[in-house]
Amino acid sequence: MFESINDPVDMLTSFVDGRVEPLRFQWRGRVIRVRKITGRWSRRDGQSLLRYFSVEGSGSGTYELCFDPRVPRWILSRAWTE
Amino acid sequence: MQAACKRRMILLIDMDAFFASVEQAHHPHLAGKPVIVCGDPSRRGVVTAASYEVRPFGVAAGMPLQQARRLCPHAEYVEGNPDKYVAVSLQLLDLYQSLSPDVEPFSVDEAFVGLEGRSVTLPSAAAVARSLQREIAERYRLPASIGVGPNKLIAKMAAGSRKPRGLTAMDEQAFRNEFWPREVQKLWGVGPKLATRMRSLGISTVGDLAHAPDPVLKQAFGIIGPQLKDAAWGRDDTPLVPFYQGVDAKSMGHEVTLPEDCSDTGFLEGSLLRLSDQVSRRLRSEGYVSRVVSVKIRNLRFETFIRQRALGEFTDDHALIYRVARGLLEENWKGEPLRLLGVCASGLAKSESAVQHSLFRRFERDACCRQAIDRIRDRLGEVSLVPAGSLTHRRDLSHVPFGTLSSRPLPDHRHADPSP
Numbered sequence: 182m183f184e185s186i187n188d189p190v191d192m193l194t195s196f197v198d199g200r201v202e203p204l205r206f207q208w209r210g211r212v213i214r215v216r217k218i219t220g221r222w223s224r225r226d227g228q229s230l231l232r233y234f235s236v237e238g239s240g241s242g243t244y245e246l247c248f249d250p251r252v253p254r255w256i257l258s259r260a261w262t263e
Numbered sequence: 264m265q266a267a268c269k270r271r272m273i274l275l276i277d278m279d280a281f282f283a284s285v286e287q288a289h290h291p292h293l294a295g296k297p298v299i300v301c302g303d304p305s306r307r308g309v310v311t312a313a314s315y316e317v318r319p320f321g322v323a324a325g326m327p328l329q330q331a332r333r334l335c336p337h338a339e340y341v342e343g344n345p346d347k348y349v350a351v352s353l354q355l356l357d358l359y360q361s362l363s364p365d366v367e368p369f370s371v372d373e374a375f376v377g378l379e380g381r382s383v384t385l386p387s388a389a390a391v392a393r394s395l396q397r398e399i400a401e402r403y404r405l406p407a408s409i410g411v412g413p414n415k416l417i418a419k420m421a422a423g424s425r426k427p428r429g430l431t432a433m434d435e436q437a438f439r440n441e442f443w444p445r446e447v448q449k450l451w452g453v454g455p456k457l458a459t460r461m462r463s464l465g466i467s468t469v470g471d472l473a474h475a476p477d478p479v480l481k482q483a484f485g486i487i488g489p490q491l492k493d494a495a496w497g498r499d500d501t502p503l504v505p506f507y508q509g510v511d512a513k514s515m516g517h518e519v520t521l522p523e524d525c526s527d528t529g530f531l532e533g534s535l536l537r538l539s540d541q542v543s544r545r546l547r548s549e550g551y552v553s554r555v556v557s558v559k560i561r562n563l564r565f566e567t568f569i570r571q572r573a574l575g576e577f578t579d580d581h582a583l584i585y586r587v588a589r590g591l592l593e594e595n596w597k598g599e600p601l602r603l604l605g606v607c608a609s610g611l612a613k614s615e616s617a618v619q620h621s622l623f624r625r626f627e628r629d630a631c632c633r634q635a636i637d638r639i640r641d642r643l644g645e646v647s648l649v650p651a652g653s654l655t656h657r658r659d660l661s662h663v664p665f666g667t668l669s670s671r672p673l674p675d676h677r678h679a680d681p682s683p
Binding site: 182183185219220222223224226227228229233235237241243245261 | 643
């Protein structure tokens with residue numbers, strides 16, 4: 182089932198051709214590798230553009246991650262785990 | 264002469280179970296499973312979208328979640344994310360624009376695309392539609408049904424005739440073959456009330472409407488009578504309005520299903536204030552003013568009442584909208600528990616043409632204050648400033664759209680007066 186998380190996470194990120202992409206992140210002591218980005222969208226909050234990604238992780242879970250440029254930091258907003 | 268040879272075909276792209284399909288695409292483990300998109304699944308609410316896998320269980324959009332859980336307890340209940348669906352919808356519009364500049368968004372999950380040129384025919388437009396359908400599936404992993412026809416009416420009805428993943432192309436004759444035997448309510452633009460009136464006149468099918476005498480239709484339905492008859496013949500000259508031309512809004516409203524049935528006046532007024540604030544903010548951000556305010560209430564028996572009041576002046580002021588909305592609630596609410604509240608502004612006009620510059624300093628001050636609030640929200644986000652009256656309910660109102668308020672706890676002032 183889906184779980185709302187909203188935890189800041191440490192993230193290894195790539196910046197290629199002006200695009201930011203999540204590569205792997207640490208959550209609850211585990212390092213989760215991003216196997217595939219399954220969706221991307223953004224949301225404007227005032228002048229800031231928050232970038233969201235839905236990803237498949239190296240285990241069986243899927244996750245929704247948000248890059249908040251104001252801090253800047255990555256947030257794990259939602260997770261689906263067995 | 265050359266222009267006369269130009270031909271136009273219209274595509275209507277209708278995303279199948281859009282919100283649920285987006286969730287299935289973004290979370291591949293949900294693919295092929297029954298998925299119900301809703302508000303917070305731990306709270307009470309309604310089904311926002313149901314995937315095709317859940318529909319055989321009788322679950323449909325708009326149904327209370329409790330009922331959906333009884334019908335399909337093993338479905339995946341996913342909290343909807345309007346920002347995400349709007350973003351995907353905009354990505355799809357970009358894709359459609361690569362085919363043609365004539366793209367008219369019809370809703371968050373539907374758009375008309377006009378194809379024009381001397382070589383455009385129904386089969387060639389259908390081939391474009393097939394390739395577009397494939398691209399949507401490959402790039403976004405989303406299913407779409409597409410209708411193709413010489414006008415918007417036929418394209419729209421063709422798209423609805425085969426779902427999901429349908430592709431239906433029709434000319435006027437094929438439209439008549441397909442739809443004349445069907446119930447008149449299947450015709451786009453004929454709702455349940457109109458259909459009941461038609462049936463009382465002996466018009467049961469689309470074909471009956473196509474052959475109904477003009478005077479009868481004119482007498483019964485006025486100016487729209489002949490238009491309905493044209494529609495029954497598959498004729499429609501409604502122009503396609505590309506979104507860069509813009510369309511004037513007719514109304515703007517917000518509504519919310521309350522977290523639990525509620526008869527607490529303070530809570531309801533706080534909710535009404537928050538909704539009024541959202542409506543007025545939207546009016547201002549899109550440059551409109553309104554002179555009609557309506558309130559929508561729904562009770563436990565799902566009886567829905569909408570009451571409206573015309574104002575003496577145009578406004579985009581949340582305090583005035585709230586005062587009128589609260590008055591309407593007081594006059595029409597019998598004190599029974601409510602499950603839904605809504606506020607809507609209609610009778611819209613563009614603000615620059617409608618608002619007479621006030622000579623009164625107080626009004627100028629109010630307008631300056633609103634502008635300042637808007638500038639702060641534009642810079643820091645929608646929830647950087649909210650009316651104090653709705654803050655007394657900040658935790659309870661977190662479900663209100665765009666109302667993700669601070670999680671910092673406040674003392675409970677549930678019975679405080681939520682004045683704006």
